[in-house]
Amino acid sequence: MQHFPSTSWGKPRNDQLDPYATFPIHQGRGAKPAHDNFAQGVQHTQQPIVTGTSVLGLKFKDGVMLAADNLASYGSLARFKDIRRIHQISDSTMVGASGDMADFQQVKRMLEGLMTDEAILEDGHELTTGQIYEYLSNVMYARRSKFDPYWNALLVAGLDKGEPFLAHVDLLGVTYTSPSIATGFGMHLAQPLLRAALDKRGPDGEKTLTADEAREILENAMRVLFYRDARSLNKFQIATVTAEGVSIGEPQAAPTEWGFAEGLRGYGNSDEHY
Template sequence: MDSVSESQRTLYPYVTGSSVVAIKYKDGILMAADMGGSYGSTLRYKSVERLKPIGKHSLLGASGEISDFQEIMRYLDELILYDNMWDDGNSLGPKEVHNYLTRVMYNRRNKFNPLWNSLVLGGVKKGQKYLGTVNMIGINFEDNHVATGLGNHLARPILRDEWNENLTFEEGVRLLEKCMRVLLYRDRSAVNKIQISKITEEGATVFPPFSLKTYWEFSAFKNPTVGAEGSW
């Protein structure tokens, strides 16, 4: 019998991260994600970082399979290194990186071996803010606020009601905290350990993780403003 091994494909993800939520604000881009990593239906890991700076101008957030996200980071590290080797005084902006990711995701989908991630890519270059998303089959778009996973169903309605282009940093953080709190209440894969990052013309900052305050009393659900944090 022929002993040639058959091609193997990932049929379902193993360790996954939940939603990423991102918005444009007055000075740049804000992004938030929790740090949970679910092994199937078991919340196995609670310190998984899913927000990463890319080059000088971009910030990446990922939902889905953690090992595939690590593979994407390897691709991006090679891309940024190759770009820096030109030493021509120019560097890839967020739009170029987003376009690259859409080609990677669509290419892998056409090979029937997709990377099981939904990605959010934001950044600022030459004063222009950019925010886009792409999923595992290459569907992509640009918007003023984006979300992946259940955030696309639960956080986007909040953002449509409350987002505006002149949000300050503090207002933007409070809005993201509100979205992440709703996701924590409704998404069994979410944890209350949150990471928030920003990127402006000066570069990216990933803030230390913190525990999101939760309010389970009935009065907290009657008054949606209860629990707004102003520590930023």
């Protein structure tokens, strides 16, 4: 029987809401429930769900370029075809991500909050590309140590003290820097192309590479990925960071040629060919 109806109008009775009295009756300031029934719905991500594939990064003499396609796959389904996987962090820094897109959204929120906190201080200081990279490496390693990683591989690109900066950090907190970096299948299919383009210029080949040449190399690598990576798309963006700032291009498509498939067994009406 409800002896104090005036205290419970507009809400369920205590014995209906919490029949086993797991919550304290009088929740004063600082009191916490003995048991959180809603915590059962909080779970760690066991595997990536909606994913993006390779991100490519390449240094050139005036800055850094990143390239990533616009596909986010739901398993083997090419589900979302206008996903932007390169994000500007500051006037001199951008981040590209492969892996789980929901986790990348959370990483972006964290970075935006970090940059907002810095701006609020109004001390004239802005986080450098190297500092953002160190922050991400600590975040990724901390989440890995809790067995609840962000399922991403991230490329951090920008200018650090006026010099081109390109670095990698993944869900295990593994970090390194290099003149050319690729994630996903790009590590196997595109990275050899990027390295070959730099090696033929000799030591420190990236220091003689122009922006137009870097763009051509990346476009060719993205075309190869479209041919060979089943989770890629022939719609991609190329982003550039130089002393003038960050520029993220609109989606574009590399020209492809499938005429060679006419001579393959099982393609179209050419079953008689090998």
